[in-house]
Amino acid sequence: MPMSATEHSGPVRLGRRTKELVRRLRPGDIAIIDHADLDRVSAEELLESGVSVVVNVAGSASGRFPNPGPLELVRGGVCLIDAPGAELFEQLSDGELVTVRGAALYRNGDRLAEGNVLEVRDLERALADQQSRVTEALESFAENTMRFLREEGKLLAAGIPFPALRTRFRDRHALVIARGPGFKRDLRIVRPYIRDFKPVLVAVDGGADALLETGLVPDVIVGDMDSVTDAALRSGAELLVHAYPDGREPGAARLVRLGLPFSTVAAPGISEDVALLLAHDKGAELIVAVGTHFNLVEFLERNRSGMSSTFVTRLKVGEILVDAKGVSRLVSRRIGVAPLLAFVAAGLAGIATAIAVSPGLRNVIDLLVGDVRRVLGL
Secondary structure: OOOOOOOOEEEEEEEEEEHOOOOOHHHHHHHHEEEOOOOOOHHHHHHHHHOEEEEEEEOOOOOOOOOOHHHHHHHOOOOEEEEOOHHHHHHHHOOEEEEEEEEEEEEEEEEEEOOOEEOOOHHHHHHHHHHHHHHHHHHHHHHHHHHHHHHHHHHHHHHHOOOOOOOOOOOEEEEEEOOOOOOOHHHOHHHHHHHHHHHHEHHHHHHHHHHHHHHOOEEEEEOOOOOHHHHHOOOOOOOEOOOOOOOOOOOHHHHHOOOOOOOEEOOOOOOOOOOOOOOOOOOEEEEEEEEOOOOHHHHHHHOOOHHHHHHHHHHHHHHHEEEEEHHHHHOOOOOOOOHHHHHHHHHHHHHHHHHHOOOOHHHHHHHHHHHHHHHOOO
């Protein structure tokens, strides 16, 4: 249960971008975030970090859509305090020791801010109410999708001019991993598939770090390079910066600063759609998706008002696209040598035991051995 009625002291870690902050968190830390509508992926990563308390200077659940992120975090045992408008980023420095008592934050006995501790029962009730009103969000979402589809759809359907890459996709499987809900769990599911089929590994931004954590190295990293570590960018993968139709290249400046070579592609929509279209355009035989977004809540979590690019992308690559959760059907069922030898050994042991306990069977075996020796002249 969350620590709403207890006191906790520890070092404070501040980060306005939660996906970057989680890489610095350690068990027992107190995290200060600025994250309106805390999404499920961020909640999962905060839980994995072992953080004890999270203080959000924005509203963790605005109510504009069914958002399970805050509930997942609190159910995991983290104390989540909403303190909208608190000036903690101006008052605190990273690493300072602070104390959380109830819903208030103290430094050296001085109260800096006080908010509301989010409780499981309240979040469950709010989530149920939001789910009952999801039709309103769906209608607005559909209208925006159709409006953007007229513009983005034409560009995507006509094809994106991808640059030449060293990585060969033709007649190979491609695995595209994005930083979506459950993406680390799904990546573990497909490890046998990766071992057997050796697909091209295409990471979308922070998906590259998930690959490295499991001992895998991405072949290509696609995105605006805002949620991927320097270590992943230096892993040797080809880097493809997702630029926007208006010419903005948000990831290019960082790669120039790091001195890393990269290519650029201009396309509407989100980076994971660009990654899927890249694999399709380069001739992949099959595309397996890990952590990609497609349902209404996932898009609203990302503050997307429509999904035209994803809609068109799925129409274009759908015949060769497989979700990671169904990939077990693709895994080779080959029997290895070790299990086969163990099976044979078990069978021989059983036969030896039967002979040892049965005099009649030993006599039959002796007669057969004698016949074979006579035939062979031994």
